[in-house]
Amino acid sequence: MTRNKKVTSYDVAREAGVSQSAVSRVFRPGLSVSQKTRDKVMTAANAMGYRPNAIARMLITKQSGMVAVIVSSRANVNYPEVLSQVSKQLAARNKRVLLFTLDDAEGLDDLFEQIWTFQVDGVIALAAHFESEKLAQFEQHKIPVVLYNRNVPGAMANTVCCNHEQGIKQLILELEQSNPKNYLVLSGPKDSDVANERREIALSLLKQFGAKDVSVLFGDYSYQSGRDCLAQWLEKNPTPDAVICSNDTMAIGVIDEARDNHNIHIPNDMSVVGFDGITSSAWKSYQITTIKQPLEQLVKAAIEMLLEHIENPDSPPESRVLTGALIKGNSVKRI
Amino acid sequence: MTRNKKVTSYDVAREAGVSQSAVSRVFRPGLSVSQKTRDKVMTAANAMGYRPNAIARMLITKQSGMVAVIVSSRANVNYPEVLSQVSKQLAARNKRVLLFTLDDAEGLDDLFEQIWTFQVDGVIALAAHFESEKLAQFEQHKIPVVLYNRNVPGAMANTVCCNHEQGIKQLILELEQSNPKNYLVLSGPKDSDVANERREIALSLLKQFGAKDVSVLFGDYSYQSGRDCLAQWLEKNPTPDAVICSNDTMAIGVIDEARDNHNIHIPNDMSVVGFDGITSSAWKSYQITTIKQPLEQLVKAAIEMLLEHIENPDSPPESRVLTGALIKGNSVKRI
DNA sequence: CGCAATAATGACTTCGAATGCAATAATGAT
DNA sequence: ATCATTATTGCATTCGAAGTCATTATTGCG
Structure with missing residues (x-):
């Protein structure tokens, strides 16, 4: 029977006819308790529905x-x-x-x-x-x-x-296969450390690869920002050959915007890569080339x-x- | 200076020249403490980097x-x-x-x-x-x-x-506008309460609406199960007019499978509705008619x-x- | 200025389990 | 059976803040 009021180790001790210390020892692993005492305590504890109070334990052991x-x-x-x-x-x-x-x-x-x-x-x-x-x-x-x-x-x-560096390098290697004339790097927000790291790595690697026409846009990692950035870019510029997005979500936005409003065919007119390997990046409508985080x-x-x-x-x-x-x-x- | 060892209310009390009770009162809102004491305590506390120990507080107040x-x-x-x-x-x-x-x-x-x-x-x-x-x-x-x-x-x-009932009713009303000849209900797993509820409501409402040709398939709420269920269905049956999915994720799977492997055009050849209103349900490639949970x-x-x-x-x-x-x-x- | 009413304070106890230590019981060796 | 070991056990204390209560300091008011 579970009592209504909280059952403490003292209650169990009284019921089992042992000391409170004994009860405590039974509920700590590896302490010296005789089988007899252990049984008495467990019987009483089960009957009363006793559970050690984690808060009290935390206080004395200083481990929460x-x-x-x-x-x-x-x-x-x-x-x-x-x-x-x-x-x-x-x-x-x-x-x-x-x-x-x-x-x-x-x-x-x-x-x-x-x-x-x-x-x-x-x-x-x-x-x-x-x-x-x-x-x-x-x-x-x-x-x-x-x-x-x-x-x-x-x-x-x-x-x-x-490993961002290694991942982005692999992505760029993929993109380079079709010799893109120009790159658009769609970065995450400036106040995100990861975004900054990914962007800088991408830019530095692109330079190493000898890419000359590289532009950067800033999104906020969201689907909508992927769409908006691409739309805004296309207002004044031709379709880029390759877009490197700092995450998959923006890549999805870019793809939707390209197909939906600009009749751009992916991947023939424009290559897009993402990063993270989120579930939806593998969906048939997108199938993004990306790096899956382990x-x-x-x-x-x-x-x-x-x-x-x-x-x-x-x-x-x-x-x-x-x-x-x-x-x-x-x-x-x-x- | 923050000391290395843990600072307790007693330490602060000693430093501030007051009692431990006083320190406690300062850190509980709405208790009677003079401005002078409060200042002394706060000064000492800040200097020593004191924070009340939540564990001890939990123990005495019995509120974690x-x-x-x-x-x-x-x-x-x-x-x-x-x-x-x-x-x-x-x-x-x-x-x-x-x-x-x-x-x-x-x-x-x-x-x-x-x-x-x-x-x-x-x-x-x-x-x-x-x-x-x-x-x-x-x-x-x-x-x-x-x-x-x-x-x-x-x-x-x-x-x-x-409100599942009301939501599913609205979805069916949408579907009914084009007078579908048959319905496919794609349920979530049988051991999910929500899935069962949604399915039963859909079936019961469809009956009320006089729908005669209604079939049920069971998925597991995943994208892949949406694809698989539709594929399996189409092996032996013609394209259904309307598919009611128990969640958006399966609806997305259904749409991808329809377009990708069966050349079915959404929504003209087949209507699909989902449930939940997840972010990706609004993505341009899917644009699912669904109920957005508040x-x-x-x-x-x-x-x-x-x-x-x-x-x-x-x-x-x-x-x-x-x-x-x-x-x-x-x-x-x-x- | 005096007294009541109120505010502020500190000593002490409490929460519930864990543990050091001393006392006791059980075990083993001789 | 005796003494030395070792295993169990209980007592008392501890963790750190909060709250009770009695005491002391302040304030207000006539």
Whole structure:
């Protein structure tokens, strides 16, 4: 019978005729308890519907068993999947996710307050932008952090990231096969670190490849911005041979706009590549050539790294870069 | 200067020359503290980098300030958006989200254990299937629950749900305009409550409308299952006049399959409707006629309801049904 | 200026489990 | 059977903030 009032270890102890310490020991793994006591306690506990109070445990052990996951609202379409993976993999390690959503830099101080007060064991930040000053705060509070999909070169931070350079290079190699005369680079927003990185890498690689006619436009990662940017570009310019989009969603927008309003045929009139490998990039109507991020491995790496630093707070910062897979779709002109 | 070791209210009290109680009062809103004391405490607290320990607070106040959000892995594409909304709106009410992902019925007992031990203030379940026996457990533990997008007729449960009946009726009205000779209903998986509800409503309404030739196929809510179901159907049957899909994702699959492998023209040869109003349903290549779920309002309702029941545990169960908006796309034949 | 009413303060207890330590029981060796 | 080990057990304390209550400082008002 489950009682109405909360059952504590003292209640169970009384019922089982043992001390509160005994009850506590039964519910902690690996402690010395005789089989007899264990049975008495378990019987009483089950009868009374007792569950140890995690809050009290956290207070005394100074381990909350919670990991703060910060999701920027700018997070890309993959993040739900990432989030679900994170939650699952942490659950397997007996930790839970305390979720925080970050809208803008405004809420940052407030968010940090929350994180300190909740004494989380660690933090995973999904594509959020932190000044290194913020990172230093984590250091001070001795809370391990892993930045997901953000490379902070030279910074003392744990990062897990998809290899943008290698991915974009593969995409450009695909595009180069048909010798495009000119390139349009459709970047994500200027205040996104990932967007900036992808754009700069693309520009620098294009230069290496000897591409001369390269233009840049800025979208905001959304479908509509893909459409708008292309429309705006075509007002004053001819159809570009190749469009490099900083994510798949914009690539989809570009393709729809091209077909819908400008009668441009993909890939013969114009090649388009994306990045991320979101589900819809593979849909028949788009079939985008893109780089698929190795989500599961990225998450796995992030979590391993975090746990390592939780268990061993002095281990040095680490960066892991994983390689994405080139998905050959049907959005790039073949020769 | 932020000290390395954790700063407690006692440390601040000593530094500020006041009692620990005083420090506590300063950090609780609306308590009687003189300006002088407040200043002394705040100065010391800031200098030492003190933040109240939320864990200790939870223990004494018996309010964790956390709401468990259970996301079924079967959750539809909207859920990231929902989750983000939930997190934001709860944050505004000074509560945080403890995230749990539910893979299958297997993990359910374990999940419940977690929920009891963490003493959450309430639970929001996104599209998860709970037996009423499970719901009773929440009752026993006195933890308020709100079921999102799940209608449990007759059950003593708080539910927030989109009006499926009204939405599907509107969709059928759209379809009826071109007098389809036959209908194909593409249902979601049999073990999904929402899928079953949508299918049964569609069938019952079609009967009311006098439709005679109605067939049912079962998919799993995925793009690929939309494609597969249509392909399989067309092996032995002629092109249906109208396809009612239980969600937008399958509708997209159906459209792609029709165009790609069967040279069926949408909407002239075949009308397709979806449900949910996911982002991609509005993309130019699909432009599905669908019902857009009022996400923000649904979430708002769910949270209001939950908070009401947290504050007033004896308020009776409530069900709110919100109406979705008909999106007239371009996937239904006009006369 | 005096007294009542109110505001501010600190000492002490509480929440519920975990743990160091000392006491006791069980086991083994001789 | 005796003593040394080792395994169990319970007592008392701890974690850090919040709240109760009695005490002291302030304020208002006649």
